[in-house]
Amino acid sequence: MNTVLSDKAVKELQKKGTPYTRKVLRHTQKFQTTPDKLFPLLCPTTEFDWMDGWHCELIYSQSHYHEYNAIFKTDYFIPNETWVISHFEANRIIEFVRVSEHLSVKVDARLCDNLNGTTTGTWIVNATALTPQGNQALENMNPDDEPIGILLDALDYYINNDKIKPLPEGIFNKK
Template sequence: MNTVLSDKKVAEMQQAGPQYLRRVITHRQTFQTTPEKLFPLLCPTTEFDWMDGWHCELIYSKSLYHEYNAIFKTSYFNLDETWVVSHFEPCRVIEFVRVSEHVSIKVDARICDNLDGTCTGSWIVNATALTAQGNDALAQMNPENEPIGILIDALDHYINHDEIKPLPDGIFNKKG
């Protein structure tokens, strides 16, 4: 197989270096509940129940809840985004690909049953710039200070108290 053209292109890209930035955010938390109770809350429809200011437009889902290949839109952290569920294993794994004009974000969420009435959630968020403006936004990002922890804390509060915890201003565009 002749790979001269692709080898040449790879060499050019290696010499130029990465054009767009990527930031990785991780978060891990143990919840006082089972995966069967936690996992359904990781859904654009059920997030209305626990996430202050949440709103989304469901584009496609047979069940109207989270499922493989479901698509929805949000104005999440003041970015208009389209989300696609790219991997789905009930009570264990959900992965989303989120795309906005300037940034693409891959969210991998894994839920591990601790077999003692608790479970541990692990999130890995890969944010990749798609444009120069995306590079600017990611250059200002400090992964250690990203608000995923605020949202996970709100989820934990809902699990423990069955009520919505108010979120700081500016996380969502409040469109109703």
């Protein structure tokens, strides 16, 4: 196989360097429930039940719930985000790719059944700039201030209390 052209292109790209940045965040949380009860809540439709002020526009899903290749839009985190469910294994794994004007964010959620009525969830968030403004947003990002922990605490609260936990003011674009 002749790879002269692609090898040349890669060498040129390596010389220039990557113009955009990436930040990776990781959050792990233990829930007092089983994966089969937790996983359905990781869905744009069921998030209405537990996430304070949640709103989304479902673009495509045969079931109207989460499924592989479902697409929805939000203004909740970043204005004009489009989400695609890129990987889906019921009760185990869900991955979302979120794209907005300046950022692409891949969220990988993995659930581990602890076999004692609890579940450990691990969320890995890869945020990648698509523009110089995205670079600036990532530069200003403080991992300790990211809302994933706040959202997972709200999810845990819902699981334990069957009601929505109010989120701090201004944390999201709630309508």
